[in-house]
Amino acid sequence: MPAESLGHSLPLWTVVPFAGLLLSIALLPVAAPAFWGRHRNKAAVAALWSAPVAVLFLARAPHELLLTMKDYASFILLLAALFVISGGIVVRGDLRATPSVNTAFLLTGAVLANVIGTTGASLLLIRPLLQTNSERHRTRHIPVFFIFAVSNIGGCLTPLGDPPLFMGLVKGVPFFWTLRLFPVWALMMGGLLLVFFVLDRHQYERETARDLIRDRERLVPLRLKGRVNIAWIAGLLGGVFLPFPFREAALVLMAGLSLATTKKSYREENRFHYGPIAEVAVLFAGLFVTMVPALLILGARGGELGLTRPWQFFWLTGGLSSVLDNTPTYLAFFSLARGLGPGVGAVAGVPGAFLAAISAGAVFMGANSYIGNGPNFMVKGIAEHYRYRMPSFFGYMAYSAAVLVPLYLVVTAVFFR
Numbered sequence: 001m002p003a004e005s006l007g008h009s010l011p012l013w014t015v016v017p018f019a020g021l022l023l024s025i026a027l028l029p030v031a032a033p034a035f036w037g038r039h040r041n042k043a044a045v046a047a048l049w050s051a052p053v054a055v056l057f058l059a060r061a062p063h064e065l066l067l068t069m070k071d072y073a074s075f076i077l078l079l080a081a082l083f084v085i086s087g088g089i090v091v092r093g094d095l096r097a098t099p100s101v102n103t104a105f106l107l108t109g110a111v112l113a114n115v116i117g118t119t120g121a122s123l124l125l126i127r128p129l130l131q132t133n134s135e136r137h138r139t140r141h142i143p144v145f146f147i148f149a150v151s152n153i154g155g156c157l158t159p160l161g162d163p164p165l166f167m168g169l170v171k172g173v174p175f176f177w178t179l180r181l182f183p184v185w186a187l188m189m190g191g192l193l194l195v196f197f198v199l200d201r202h203q204y205e206r207e208t209a210r211d212l213i214r215d216r217e218r219l220v221p222l223r224l225k226g227r228v229n230i231a232w233i234a235g236l237l238g239g240v241f242l243p244f245p246f247r248e249a250a251l252v253l254m255a256g257l258s259l260a261t262t263k264k265s266y267r268e269e270n271r272f273h274y275g276p277i278a279e280v281a282v283l284f285a286g287l288f289v290t291m292v293p294a295l296l297i298l299g300a301r302g303g304e305l306g307l308t309r310p311w312q313f314f315w316l317t318g319g320l321s322s323v324l325d326n327t328p329t330y331l332a333f334f335s336l337a338r339g340l341g342p343g344v345g346a347v348a349g350v351p352g353a354f355l356a357a358i359s360a361g362a363v364f365m366g367a368n369s370y371i372g373n374g375p376n377f378m379v380k381g382i383a384e385h386y387r388y389r390m391p392s393f394f395g396y397m398a399y400s401a402a403v404l405v406p407l408y409l410v411v412t413a414v415f416f417r
Helices: 001-011 012-031 039-060 062-086 098-133 141-149 165-172 176-205 207-215 229-240 245-261 266-268 273-306 312-321 327-340 352-368 375-384 391-417
Strands: 090-094 220-225
Touching: 001 273, 012 039, 012 090, 012 273, 039 062, 039 273, 062 098, 062 165, 062 229, 062 245, 062 273, 090 098, 090 229, 090 245, 090 266, 098 141, 098 229, 098 375, 141 176, 165 327, 165 352, 176 352, 176 391, 229 245, 273 327, 273 375, 312 327, 312 352, 312 391, 327 352, 352 391
Parallel strands: none
Antiparallel strands: 090 220
């Protein structure tokens, strides 16, 4: 049965497993942290929600299930390759913790996120940034802005930057199309870095003279170890232009070469382990299965929702990305926009203005909460290990409401009216 006909015939209850799994991912870490801390329990929850959909589609449309598993393989292999390669690169050092240096850290990480992903850039730079600021005391805002800039907003310019954009590549969006988002990225990042610099300078001026003297006396130049991994990143960049399954083979090869050529001590220094990527693999296996009915229904019936303006796609995609993971949210609205017809400047069957709004909304607003994007919780955990006092779940959202929402309004007025 064609996908459009299937989307029209599916009952609405078939989206319940997708919604149930998303709510489980959002609520169980807070409601039952001990239970959620075990990967086998995450796997059990994902299997429970995805089993009804898998059975239904194996009986009615096995090809749709096969296609989504193909997309899942591309998605998880890219994340795993970036995770493994970036985990072999160590940045050591302790610079002066001035507002200018801290702002440069955020800008560097935001640019780097487009090459090694938001997860890779976050894991690479968060430790030297925290070490640089370890002599200061008024630093609670620094890891929060790092999550905003490096773990989310920075990775808007290439499909390697953030998982939603890579799924766009898999769905047919040209690799370099996202570079058209540079003006949106520049406005958002420029505003964010300006706010950070002003706030950090204010906090820096309130530090004690003793702390600032200690900061100047404990300088260690930045050093990069595991440089062989730069070659494997270059290989990965070349590999993503290949068709399936050669692209996926290249990703596996680059990750394998990284493991074979990187000193074990470098990964130990990074506290590298496979727990985070295992968690992503388990949960997204369930998400990719359960989202099949939702994507088909949105693709077939999206026009009934009355979405006709870019700002609607920007805020709805972003709003859901704030409390759910931004990759399935991107795919849902991508399918919805494709169901409206190609329109003006169509890209992969989606009107160009809508695709820009969906892409920016998913990437930017994944920063709004700890659960909006995978690296957010990773950075929070690393900062707490370094004895930084991180805001609570709602305290973090107060930061994002105060800092990010005004910037989103400016971006909407300039680009997505």
